[in-house]
Amino acid sequence: MKGKRRPDGSFLIAGRTFDSRLIVGTGKYHSNREMTQAIRASGAEVVTVAVRRVDLDRSREEGILHYLDPREFFLLPNTAGCYTVADALRYARLGRAAGLSDWVKLEVIGDEHTLLPDTTATLEAAALLVAEGFKVMAYTNDDLVTALRLEDAGCVAVMPLASPIGSGLGVVNPYYIREIKRRLCVPVIVDAGVGTASDACITMEQGVDGVLMNTAIAAATDPVGMATAMKHAVRAGRAAYLAGRMRPREIAVPSSPVAGMLDGNTD
Amino acid sequence: MKGKRRPDGSFLIAGRTFDSRLIVGTGKYHSNREMTQAIRASGAEVVTVAVRRVDLDRSREEGILHYLDPREFFLLPNTAGCYTVADALRYARLGRAAGLSDWVKLEVIGDEHTLLPDTTATLEAAALLVAEGFKVMAYTNDDLVTALRLEDAGCVAVMPLASPIGSGLGVVNPYYIREIKRRLCVPVIVDAGVGTASDACITMEQGVDGVLMNTAIAAATDPVGMATAMKHAVRAGRAAYLAGRMRPREIAVPSSPVAGMLDGNTD
Amino acid sequence: MKGKRRPDGSFLIAGRTFDSRLIVGTGKYHSNREMTQAIRASGAEVVTVAVRRVDLDRSREEGILHYLDPREFFLLPNTAGCYTVADALRYARLGRAAGLSDWVKLEVIGDEHTLLPDTTATLEAAALLVAEGFKVMAYTNDDLVTALRLEDAGCVAVMPLASPIGSGLGVVNPYYIREIKRRLCVPVIVDAGVGTASDACITMEQGVDGVLMNTAIAAATDPVGMATAMKHAVRAGRAAYLAGRMRPREIAVPSSPVAGMLDGNTD
Amino acid sequence: MKGKRRPDGSFLIAGRTFDSRLIVGTGKYHSNREMTQAIRASGAEVVTVAVRRVDLDRSREEGILHYLDPREFFLLPNTAGCYTVADALRYARLGRAAGLSDWVKLEVIGDEHTLLPDTTATLEAAALLVAEGFKVMAYTNDDLVTALRLEDAGCVAVMPLASPIGSGLGVVNPYYIREIKRRLCVPVIVDAGVGTASDACITMEQGVDGVLMNTAIAAATDPVGMATAMKHAVRAGRAAYLAGRMRPREIAVPSSPVAGMLDGNTD
Amino acid sequence: MTTEGDSATLSIVVNGKPRLVGAGLSVAGLLRTLKVNPGMVVVERNREILARDALETTPVKEGDRIEVVHFVGGG
Amino acid sequence: MTTEGDSATLSIVVNGKPRLVGAGLSVAGLLRTLKVNPGMVVVERNREILARDALETTPVKEGDRIEVVHFVGGG
Amino acid sequence: MTTEGDSATLSIVVNGKPRLVGAGLSVAGLLRTLKVNPGMVVVERNREILARDALETTPVKEGDRIEVVHFVGGG
């Protein structure tokens, strides 16, 4: 039993219920104020955060917790910027030590130009983190075999990319995303690559459980407006997936009845 | 001044304000009950209807007015099924004689397999109907030159197709749709071809004023669910257009800061 | 009988046999030398030329006939730059008066930004030129209804665009091109929009009789190299069309036999 | 120095020069006669073969060497059908023991529905085979990080798929293919997924060194015709890549001069 | 008698089908015969649209071609 | 006399530019003056195309609007 | 005697199927029995590939698992 769809539209990750299928990042905003406005507009419940050094030279360094109340949002620490298993474990543990949860968005990058994952290292890190009791949501490429292995490793969600992080190219390979969703039992959350609302809508139409994005909102001209767009786009795509789209066909079919036309139509 | 965008998100056609940018057809539903539910779910204010003979052999023939209250919806009669200027005028006049309004969705079909318009006849019919005082919303192909001529002829809205009626192929040529919107002053409503929510979203992202659909909703497995999807998709696409999407690029850009990483990362 | 395909791969326009399905323009080259080299490399038999004033201020004005021998190439005068029926007739007649043939590539432009045709004027000009004995090859948009009318008007070939002149966007709407080819009896030559070799190949795979291009070759970094590419691409696309491609499918199918594997494969 | 392009258009793999950039498989043909005709028509020099048991129950079992002369073609044994490192090594060694060469096309499949590679196992097998002196050409997915590791492991060519084996979906993700080519020094041969000539042309336009296909030819209605199409398509794509295509743009640009128009054009 | 019979019956076409109706009927009367609510339809008589308030006063005549239309589902 | 002066010079427009040419010139003569090879061009005079064999016999007249065109590169 | 019978017949598996062959057979002899041209195949015996020039000198033994493979069409 796949058990992720529930009557009221909510879905489960690792036994926890979420109502919004949109997960958003918190990076790259012009200001924390804009960030919180955009995130509220998006309707997201889960928001990702990075673990970084406190800047001790700034008089009043403020972490993101000053702007995002953990009672309002479920904060999901990531291991962004890590290129090895060891680093990913270190950042994951630091994130967990903040005391919010034992969840982590695992990223182990394999190439700095494309930010594509090192899937071998990701698999290894996932297994180790699962053994340490983490709830691992693993960023990965769109390769089905790796996705299946991540599920086997005990990840609570698998997060294939739509296209490279920050690229905004959208779902380049919907076949692979669809196949990953078809074959996995844990939730599939598409992570990275969405550029605009229709990308989010297309993503959800593939049947996946959710979508994670950051740049598409933060780098829009009007981030709050785009966050609203994304909220609707994710709902639209999910609803369309559930409603079952018409078959496309190359032949036209009239919408109005052909019967009941009047006599004496001009020849 | 183009004057169609208003602060509150509503838009104007022929001086009349509409809040929903989704216009829906009423054909092809399994039942009138399903139709009214779907239309309500879509949030549409304008709904199109066809003019056809009363079936005198059925004991209790009921027209669509039994199911759609003209005080709730703005009913827009079409000339679907007409292949000549004379027929289009005849159906337009019959539609107006019903007494609801002097608006008409003009269609003059040029080919029965593709249901593509006869643009020459459409232009001629549009000019004649405008002269008779009609508010003409003209279905046309995605040709800019024809669209400009329809505007010159006095149409209150120009309605290029996304792809053939009932095909569900989506926006095959977004360049043309975008160019038509850029060049016309009257509202541009994309009419026909939408197949699923992302198609509606992509359509609206081109900047057009609205979108008209029928089959995508009526022929979905769950028309009411798809109508909801379309409501969100149109809002999403409009909001994304206004918010200004990020530039897509083939290079990845991290969402998390590259600064602030810890010392001693594994080499 | 469609009668355009012949056993040896050649095809007929207005009773004249051509071996190459690639027609090229002669504009926009850096030099006449480069132009002739590129055209020879392309293998084209038909080349289009424009009618323009002799520049009387230049001491040794040389028309294109100094570089292209009409015995080597079939020169097809166009009416490029004409926006009215009257102008198109004027340029067509001037082209014919040069004494090479009574063929004309008819263009009546409707919009200077997109160079899209004025289909109403094109139809009118086509009918008048046919009545004057011209062999009219008509540039048009990708609208089936207009294409059918141009055939009815007596054009010897109909030339829908793949995308706007000089855009290099390729075949934006293959459905329409395919449908035009399916429905017309006269040869269909796709004219304008090809940007690189694969565009030409895709064009020919739709089943059309030929393709006309200019900018894709002339504006390549190496026009002669691109002309060679186009020669192969047109052959490739035509051959693939005739050979009947495999059905695409979302399921993988092995190329090597599944039978005959050895015993004791590792579990 | 990448050193794979040579003045005469030929290219090198592991120090061996090839003139044709098209590599073809030998599976799925209706008859051996059709196979040899198609392969000759394709102009391929390298052809892949599988290692399978001799069928001892057939009176006159004939291997493929009865039909393909190793002096005419360079036969490249594959490890198709292998799901583990051990099996891949076994088949590779059997193929080499035939005495033709020490080259192998390495495939380690990770999923039988999609035939996608097990990249972890492929990397391991590649390293072991390289250590045994094999020239390894490795089938892989379109993941850059894996491709870089395969190069590091000593593969003489890396062969990312365009789309799943036998699917005919073409190059689903040209970005990844292009990026792999940009970043690797060894030849990149796209393997699997081509469906028709334009797919081969698009593949080569990404700048890769070659393309390998089987089903697209063998499953065409006319395999010999399709083989010819592919020969031209590969040349076309390569030539277009080298010639440098024009920039696509959404604005039309006339091919014929705008200067030199006559006076008194109709207004 | 036949003449009387003739004068008492009109042959018309309604929505494409021939019908015989009694003489002296108005269009509104015809609609009532057909069980059609005049407020929900539009009537065309010999290619002329009849205003709704003219339905009672417009007689049905021999050979009339009458179309009774309404709105149906359409796109 | 002015009439002689007038008759000796004609004011015409060739390819959009005013020119003064001597009276009595044929169109072919005009082309020679312009160093244009008649075999490579088409000439339109006051919106009428001149056949090539009429160029020698067609006189240039006061006010003529002459277009001399040829084929150039085009798509 | 049973020992003689045993020694005269070996039970082996060739290409996955059990076979009884006469004792004293070389692998090359086995291939001849199977009507297989040794020059066109590769032979694996108990997971070890046999060099072609070892085929004549390698005896078939009881319980041998022999694979006889060749190239077939593949992608």
Add this chain to the structure above:
Amino acid sequence: MTTEGDSATLSIVVNGKPRLVGAGLSVAGLLRTLKVNPGMVVVERNREILARDALETTPVKEGDRIEVVHFVGGG
């Protein structure tokens, strides 16, 4: 004396930068010196994460490499 001076100052590295701090300081004390709210950060000392309730009782020692991290915006 130098020994007293030595014992009174420790050389450590905090977030990658060398710092001199007074001897006898706890990690919590260090954070106070740095004006960092301990409730908002996580501290790693020589690659070991310190539990928050151990901050007061963990002394800073010569040569300690301390990382003070918190959550920032990220995707």
